[in-house]
Amino acid sequence: MSNQSRRIRIALPNKGRLSDTALALFEKAGLRVAPRAERALVADLGSDFQAIFVRAADIPEFLVDGAAELGVTGADLVAETGADVEEILDLGFGRCRMVVATHDDLALSSSGDLPAGTRVATSFPNIARRFFQERGVTIDIASVTGSTEIAPHLGVADVIVDITSTGSTLKVHGLREIDTIMISTARLYGGRSSLSDPVVREAADELSVALASVLRAQEKRYLMANVPRDRLDEVRAIIPGISGPTIVEVLDGGGWVAAHAVVDADSVYQTIARLKGVGAEGILVTAIERLMP
Template identity: 40%
Template sequence: MAPPIVLALPKGRLLSEALPLLARVGIEPEAAFLDDDSRALRFSTNQPGIELIRVRAFDVATFVAHGAAQIGIVGSDVVAEFGYPELYAPVDLGIGHCRVSLAEPAGLAAEDDPAQWSHVRIATKYPNLTRRHFEDKGVGADIVKLNGAMELAPTLGLADRIVDLVSSGRTLKENGLVEVEVIAQVTARLVANRAAFKTRADVAPLVDAFRAAADPRQAAAA
């Protein structure tokens, strides 16, 4: 008997958007999964062949790429940042809409001309995505890797600008920052481990079920 498929799900806002998709696929997590006081990270479901793990969004890609989970739900920003060749992202789930943007203090933006940049210093949790973006523009970039509190970097002199995930833009505004450029539009993707997708007969049908749940037109085109 094959071991259960492990589905990696991200903590936070994207998880709440993903739960209706799981329901449409027919996956119901055990009660502890929805208990905010639970410290468990691995959960059973109503389907004996499927288990869930709940991890940080950035870790979903790593768990799936290395085969610890067979499939997962994660933002396209994370897929682009890591670029794991072992990761297959066949389905745009149409949820988790946001963007990766370059932002800077409003005072700097008022007199700044991005066309004149030759070198920038950026604070971000997306060092690879950011570096590629500026390399494509022919601009040198010093990258300061941060995992959070990005908006503090310009205020405290750590970096002049930031690259971060933006939804409403409220956090930027409250910290005196403005968007200068949208680097990438982001939606959530269903990702699969390439080896598992090819070798396990139970993975592809589950991917197809998510495709149909996300958008019947995707299912028809598959």
């Protein structure tokens, strides 16, 4: 990063489903939060950034107002505020679905089946209103700030719009999903005005590369194995790697060479089985901290 006289401010969630994972991701990328008092709202983040800890729902407005140049928050919260911010990188964690759900015993198959004036309980009134307007359905919004799934049982609403990860909480409360409004994940955003500053843009781009290298590495493993020299064509087919496996001579190995390659984490066991099938030995698999494209 170019020399700069001030730290770039990054707004991070101060608690909840996004906070701990965001901090862990930044640390893996080499940006550790400096020791701070338990309720401190500001802390150094690496040598170039300053973390500001605020409510995740407030981060979009912080970016618009320029109180922070960059921020990590959920796509659902950005959509709810309608904040004009730039998405820099999808961080992938905190994944959830925003859904429309109703009583199991109501004969509804989609949101289009709702009668006019249906009362909808939600913590996302703006998203809900836009969603139903686009479908020509007139609804009455009941804004709530939590425990949305209990609203139908209390007679507050017939339908809810809420976020869910697995759908299990909805089922426990006798609710059934009838539509998915959006998929939300945590993302790195920037304020448009802030990003017009070349220093901030450069910092954002470099931060994005660093975080993406960690996310990419989480999906991969580094595999090393001793393989028969006369089976290399088969080995290449099994572990093509990023641009082909790295082949290393084994000292006094005779008919053996060492093959190193980056492989997909979710298929590593199958890969090992296939390598053993062509005579591979001494197979070692390790995690990767960061992987650059």
